[in-house]
Amino acid sequence: MTTSSSRPLLGCIADDFTGATDLANMLVRGGMRTVQSIGVPASDEAVEADALVVALKSRTIPAADAVAQSLAALDWLRAQGCRQFFFKYCSTFDSTDAGNIGPVADALLDACAGENALTIACPAFPENGRTIYRGHLFVGDVLLNESGMQNHPLTPMNDANLVRVLQRQTASKVGLVRYDSVAQGAAAVRERLEVLRRDGVRMAIADALSDADLHTLGEACADFKLITGGSGVAIGLPANFRRAGLLGGTASASQLPLVEGRSVVLAGSASQATNAQVAAWREGRPAFRIDPLAAARGEPVVEQALAFAREHFGAEQPVLIYATATPDEVKVVQRELGAERAGTLVEDTLAAIALGLHALGVRKFVVAGGETSGAVVRALGVHTLRIGAQIDPGVPATATTGEQPLALALKSGNFGATDFFAKALRHLDGAAS
The missing domain is CATH 3.40.50.10840 (Putative sugar-binding, N-terminal domain)
Structure with a gap:
């Protein structure tokens, strides 16, 4: 036994x-x-x-x-x-x-x-x-x-x-x-x-x-x-x-709490998979694109993104806020800003937006990109996560520990089906089931 x-x-x-x-x-x-x-x-x-x-x-x-x-x-x-x-x-x-x-x-x-x-x-x-x-x-x-x-x-x-x-x-x-x-x-x-x-x-x-x-x-x-x-x-x-007799059954390993609150998708990855996921979302859902060059010029990109989200939250619509771009577009930005500065700027901008969204009542975050996910969880003060059931291969639902948990789906840029964003939001809405 x-x-x-x-x-x-x-x-x-x-x-x-x-x-x-x-x-x-x-x-x-x-x-x-x-x-x-x-x-x-x-x-x-x-x-x-x-x-x-x-x-x-x-x-x-x-x-x-x-x-x-x-x-x-x-x-x-x-x-x-x-x-x-x-x-x-x-x-x-x-x-x-x-x-x-x-x-x-x-x-x-x-x-x-x-x-x-x-x-x-x-x-x-x-x-x-x-x-x-x-x-x-x-x-x-x-x-x-x-x-x-x-x-x-x-x-x-x-x-x-x-x-x-x-x-x-x-x-x-x-x-x-x-x-x-x-x-x-x-x-x-x-x-x-x-x-x-x-x-x-x-x-x-x-x-x-x-x-x-x-x-x-x-x-x-x-x-x-x-x-x-x-x-x-x-x-x-x-x-x-x-x-070796050290591990029991599998029944409760993936259980997570049900989290109430608004939802959002944040995407910073420039991978082929994430580009396809962004394109699929934009076919019928609200999306706001972050321009790294505008952010570098000091334009109020964070405030604009939050205003966009606030407008659509009134109609109970989750939004996508993204900096995802094609390889050619990424190269243009990197030539002007340098690769390291461009990457850091995108991460910092999306992290600041995440913090502002939390203040607006967002409690469910779908995040695309490893570096972006790291920046977002740090901004939100996340220290530990319990891991739940799989959404797509390689991407589980997660929930923060503590009395007021957040529901998170943190996706590697290369992972997930084309409809991943919508699928992940549905999953986080019913994470306890």
Whole structure:
């Protein structure tokens, strides 16, 4: 008979906010009661959950800062009593040649398991079209560097060979667990990993084409102190704890409170998926576009957006406020403002709008984009989230803890169906069901 542990079993560190909720969603689906913190909590007070996810904003900051923040998160998770640790990054392996996936994985592996340890690196998420074969990452039917990610404004991905990408980021030797081994099951994967470890490999890209492959990898890594990857590979971890008699059933893992109040959609991502979602919303619903150049000139963009929202709230209409733009439009803004300033300006503007909307009675927020989500939750003073049921693959409903909760859907830019915004609002309206 299995029973739920009184202390957290799995401690996770995510390099952005929507990636954290994506991972937490996967764990909840596996029956793990999951709490997500926004940044490293200041208190060591015990948290009641099966899994803890610390959401950092470390994907694009200097590597040394990303390492320091990740190690601080690891220290907190250790203090909570976690038995195993997971470093989560994007399913499109978003990074630069300088990091931050390699440096952070190196530091966490050293801290968790020592010099001779080995971990896997597997960003595969088949449910969202991310698969890995012979070490190459596919998005749908095309290689990563042909998927649109080559145009990402902060972390353009121009190489689909993940062994090569990761090796450029780390002095550790990088290897490959080919599909040949994965297809033969967990025992074959363990044998391959041991061969790689003896050969001096510390990080191994792992092929995966299906959820069954992710379950195989999870089982093969049951005894690893550290696992790294996208949220997909976490699909196999709850079963490990259940087999060990440490985790109970799945019935109440996704329960959230029902939140009353107004609703809004905020979008800052420039991804293809979010552009399509914005276009779908604008076909029949009210939307207000943020112009970063106008904001840079000091025009009252925040006040204009709030006035637009106030007008439509009178008719009980949720609105979309967005800075989403095409790659060509993004390049125009970046040429004038610089990439870093342009990104920060959009985040700060949407965060200020979120704060103003809260004052107008908005309690349900759908937010598109990892950086945007991070800025919004900080502006709203959100510290911890309980994770609920899935809205679309990789995107769960969430609710803040405390007496006056907010309902949030924090979406990675690349995730969600074309009608995601309307679907998410319907879901948050009935989050208790």
